[in-house]
Amino acid sequence: MIIETGSMLFLHQHVVQSLIDNERKSLMARGDSHRDVLEESFTDNTLQHIVLMESKTDTEVVITDQSGNVIESSIAINDEINSIIFPITNDDLIIEADWESQSYIATASPFSSNSGESGTVYMLKSTNQMKGLITNLNHHFGIAVIIILFFLVITNLILVKLLTKPLVSMKEATKRINEGDFTVTLPVKSRDEIGELANSIQTLAGNLNYLQQERKEFLASISHELRTPLTYIRGYADIGQKPQLTDSQRIEYLKIIHEESIRVSTLLEDLFELAKMDQNSFSITKEDIQLGDFLQTIFDKAYPVFSNSGIELKLYRKQECYANIDPLRLEQVVLNVLDNALKYSDGGTTTIELSKKDNNCKLTISDQGKGIPDDQIPYIFDRLYRVEKSRSRLTGGVGLGLSIVKEIVDAHGGELKICSEIGVGTSVSILLKEVSIGETNFIGR
Template sequence: MKISIKLGLWFFVCILIIETSSMMYLHRNIVHSRVHQELESLKARGNSHRDVLEISSDPSTLHHIGLMESQTDTEVVITKTNGEMIETSRNIDESIKEIINRPLRSIPNEGLILESDWKKEKYISTVSLFKDENGNSGYVYMFKSTDQVKNFISQLNKHFLLASLLILFFMIVTIFFLSKALTKPLIKMKEATKNLSNGDFSVSLPVKSNDELGELSNSIQTLASDLKYMKQERDDFLASISHELRTPLTYIKGYSDIGRKPTLNEKERIHYLDIIHEESERINLLLQELFELATLDQNTFSVVKERVHLCSFFKSIYEKVSPAFKEKEIQLNVECDEQLFLPLDITRFGQVLLNLLDNALKYSKEKTITQINVNKIEGNIYIDITDQGMGIPKDDIPYIFERLYRVEKSRSRTTGGFGMGLAIVKQLVEAHGGQITVKSKVGEGTVFTIVLREE
């Protein structure tokens, strides 16, 4: 069953129950109010006649009361307290006699309702007690045929039936369009998710509302965009890996074919073997970095922290890389507060620093300075690595931490690298609960800033 039909049925049943309950409650209260109004009107007319009789109860007054009621839809019967009839507006029937002959209990001054059952009885009735100027007592009985009440209720039932049918019609029409309006975006979302499952990520779901449906539409649109980006990133990744592997493999195959020639002298053979060895090392390095990324993505690596004296740690890093910096005539400086300690995985975080310093070394010219500053600011440890290298173009900065992204699009073999170092750096920093940012200006240099919380 379609969701539009389900929603329509749910709306219909719920609204039908509410409307039926409301109509029944309203009908019952209108009928009750109408009957109560008729009884109070009867009682008021009886009390009015009583007031007249207490002033004057002569035959002309009695006749006038009877004559007046004979012209209305009510009837009056005036009796003495012993039941003897003094005046009637019409000939009385057995139903009236039966009511008159009922024993009466004490009658309050505002009168008494004798019969209120309009469904079963022929009349509804009230009685009022009067005492004339001579001290004689009697009763004023007022009657009204229940046929009039039943006719009113019959008309009321017709109006309620017509109103119910109209409400039912408009309810069905409203539910139809409402269910369509509600399910239309859901149907579009279903089609969109079906397209996503088939690999089509070019879905478009305009967000037309700020409610839950709008949020769901926005989430599906975001998912489609993310999947499209991931697919593009995967394709680029595979293309880049294919390119990175093809080049050294081509060198290895080509130079191995040359090296197999029997006419080749020993010096040339060794030269070609050196090239083959270099390219093999390049492939090995690429595979190591790929394995490192795969391990980080699957969260199968572990960060084992220990309390580290930062100055000693950076001094050991300095000793490892300083020969390479001196060889290229780049001055490497380290400034660190002696009082700083931080929980770190020495191996993993050392890998972060070596990657960043290796980049500074590759992209900086001779006679420049690379500076490492370690400071504590507002409870956080800030590590700045600043070089005076060629810098990073502004358009490339947002992407440099993506895997296989290289600022140098030519992929020069002289600079080395596969574009995965900074991706590994970012994930290792985040594994330590920190974050890394970069500022750079072409021709002036680059600053990488690592922020770690002091635990």
């Protein structure tokens, strides 16, 4: 409304000023025309002809001599007109321009005829007509302003409603999110900034809802994983206290208690590792390591375990390279992946392969196990997620291993990829940035 009001005031002032300027120029041009005629022919007939012409128009003419005496006039001379006309020495002057407070606007055109006469042609025009015209103009402007303001108000009300309705919806949605209800749905479908904001709030709500469900499942799974071994420990501890047990029975029960206590200890250690990673309080100490020799050490350590399980473990050092890593943390990663391959492979071959891809060292561990369904691969790095929900008692896994693997690889600035096919096996690839150490003599195996 401020812009509209300012624009209308400027336009009105410009139109009025243009109208007055045109009237002044027209009056001046008419006076100059009479002056030119008198300079060519200064006769009584010419004077009377000029006066007769002006008496038929809405303008008036007063012709004076050099001393200011009136020679001819189309209007009766009064005090007001006498105050306007006076001897003029300059050419082409507007001698009265105030149309608002004066009765006339006036111009003066001095002349000097060929026959030696000189004087001034005064042109006058009543301001009443201009005032009436401007009054009508003001009236039309007023109507235009009212119409424009009406449509402006209607348009603004519509725009405000269109803008505030989605904003109110988003406000209510954020209020529900703040109260813990993440199942909000925003119907805003526009592609402008409001639509982008609505999509961001919708995405936020979806992510928070997913985190809430994950937290509930995480706590439920932790409770279950802790309750089960503790129940075994307590139960077999009670049984082990009975006096009628034989030594072999008591030893068997103690063995079960020992295994379950190890399970609880392992779970707590994994949780402690994840807690440190979440708080960014776990540290990695990097150094430049030759990955071929590093993997050879892990291979030698894991080979007997795989052999005893009837699984053939192979190491292929196709291309040697250096990487800046924390050897203890990366060994934890490799052993964790190998442990999963051992648990879910019934025979077959598990391979560890070292190669290069672009400027990266590529470490690939492949097994011939059960495989993972495609729809579950995106979730296997979630904490406590298990592809087979009932397998923990058979394999001892609680679904934290791959979460730790992902965190450690990310901390190294690496990339972790998994490809799997049901009944064929799973392949885990780790890409680490290669570092240049200079030429080294490698021993392949």
